[in-house]
Amino acid sequence: MLLEHIQQPEDLKRLTIEQLEPLAAEIRQFLVENLSVTGGHLAPNLGVVELTLALHYLFDSPQDKFIFDVGHQSYVHKILTGRKDRFGTLRKHKGLCGFVKRSESEHDVWEAGHSSTSLSAAMGMAVARDLQGGSNRVIAMIGDGALTGGMALEALNHIGHEQRKLMVVLNDNEMSIAPNVGALSNYLARIRSDRHYVKAKEEVEHLIKKIPAIGGTLAKTAERVKDSFKYLVVPGIWFEELGFTYFGPVDGHNLPLLMETLRQADKVNGPVVVHVITLKGKGYSPAEADSHKWHGISPYKIESGQVLKSVGPPMYTEVFGGTLIELAREDKRIVAVTPAMPGGSGLTGFAKAYPERMFDVGIAEQHAATFCAGLAAEGLKPVYAVYSTFMQRAYDQIVHDICRANLNVMFAIDRAGFVGPDGETHHGIFDIAYMRSIPNVVVMMPKDENELRHMMKTALDYDQGPIAYRYPRINGLGVPLDDELQPIPIGTWEVLRPGADAAVLAVGPMIPVALEAAEAMAKEGIQVRVINARFIKPMDEAMLMQLAKEDIPVLTLEEGAVMGGFGSGVLEFYSLQGIYGMRVKVIGVPDYFVEHGSVKEQYEEVGFTVERLVTDIQALVPRRRQRA
Secondary structure (H helix, E strand, C coil): CCHHHCCCHHHHCCCCHHHHHHHHHHHHHHHHHHHHHHCECHHHHHHCHHHHHHHHHHCCCCCCEEEECCCCCCHHHHHHHHHHHHHHHCCCCCCCCCCCCCCCCCCCCCCCCCCCCHHHHHHHHHHHHHHCCCCCCEEEEEECCHHHCHHHHHHHHHHHHHCCCEEEEEEECCCCCCHHHHHHHHHHHHHHHCHHHHHHHHHHHHHHHCCCCCHHHHHHHHHHHHHHHHHHHCCCHHHHHCCCEEEEEEECCCHHHHHHHHHHHHCCCCEEEEEEECCCCCCCHHHHHCCCCCCCECCECCCCCCECCCCCCCEHHHHHHHHHHHHHHHCCCEEEEECCCCCCCCCHHHHHHCHHHEEECCCCHHHHHHHHHHHHHCCCEEEEEEEHHHHHHHHHHHHHHHHCCCCCCEEEEECCECCHHHHHHCCECCHHHHHCCCCCCEEECCCCHHHHHHHHHHHHHCCCCCEEEECCCCECCCCCCCCCCCCCCCCCCEEEECCCCEEEEECCCHHHHHHHHHHHHHCCCCCEEEEECCEEECCCHHHHHHHHHHCCCEEEEEEEECCCCHHHHHHHHHHHCCCCCCCEEEEEECCCCCCCCCHHHHHHHHCCCHHHHHHHHHHHCCHHHHHC
């Protein structure tokens, strides 16, 4: 076994190139076996085994900077950099992160859970290297999907302009490029990278221009001929025009060819693109057959590929997708828009039912938002289906293009709250704070999956501006689903449990915690009113005033950032009303990034537990009421 002897990249360099092939097979087997227990991003990592081996074999991490875009494909990198023995803790509380993490290893020089950032980071590191007189390599890896992101295109423009030495490895796992193109283009790439060829070409061009009378014309003609030939035979002409030297496409599973291409690319003293074709899921047939399903996977049976999922109520995402189809059947104005998340956002069924009304715009959250604004401006009812963590990327467009114009865009904010193993880069805990500060928008969160359906009807019937419904990445409560959907009056809350000693204003998944705590307090003779604060904005001001009149202590409970969140809104309301004597306790996600683990562990870490809530209620309730 070769893998057992690999603890650091230096160990890899002791092997022959021929030994890397069986090592790649061992790594694939290691990934398939370990992820069958922990779950994780299997297909992306199976696709980059040879690529990661080649990079670590040829170059010297961490002196040479390996910058992963997103980090879905960093598991092989982790295996080769001393973390193989910790893979049993992958994505678990206090265990290995599912993404690259700077605090985890010196080899993790950049961390990201959002796409399209690697090129900008690489440019920053390349400039820093040059300003400080360094000579290390900077190598950014980016996928073909992430390359569509606007930020990546902005970075390409800047890199091409600056002409710093920097390597971009384009991991293309689509299978549309014919294999026979690769041999010719790699041949041309080797010629272009040869320093003697480049020097000779420059000298010939210089001599032609010096010929009296006709030199300039000949040079221009030669340039046109050269360009025409390149347009005919070089698939990377777009990169060339941006100022890059292009290599590829090259078979990302052919180690000798891949390493020779990387060697040639390293000779270029300027920006280069190495276009690598890989197969997501390579080496494990279920993942090869359905790379979308196996992109991020729960624990599974290795032999059959059967995913081990507990049976229970449908997830909120499924309820959203099914309800949207129902609503679209009755209202032809509905169109669905998502930035590269049709499956994760529950829109697969909608796409099949209404393909002409379904728009996947790729990894382009900003474009998606303004695209929705354009749709709404012409009388349609767009649903922007997006994860909370990715919606952050479109903040300016939400403010400027949607809310400022008061357009009827519906936001379906998935993965609101904690998301468990995906961790700090994917938690949806900031949207409450930034959405409630924007004028014109309505923000809702349901207590269960049935109320989500009614909120979707509420949003469809609302024609006074943008409106958002946010929901978590969990199964519903298993409540019956009403056949007839009714709009909920905007800005109204509901009392779920009466009580006159204290009141808990709970949002979404925090409601079951509040109800259980109220039940525990009742055994001590303290009656706690539990309120479903389903409208985060606007709040139920009449109910807030009633609580003030009754002089009831209030505790707010939300699965969102405590800074500027729903609880802050309650405090602001009482302050603006000049009510200064209210006893209000705000509970939310503390002011730090909560790491990966199970949602239960994350709840315990931040105090979203019945025990914590009981203690806080006891501290708020006057002693006379507790004795009574």
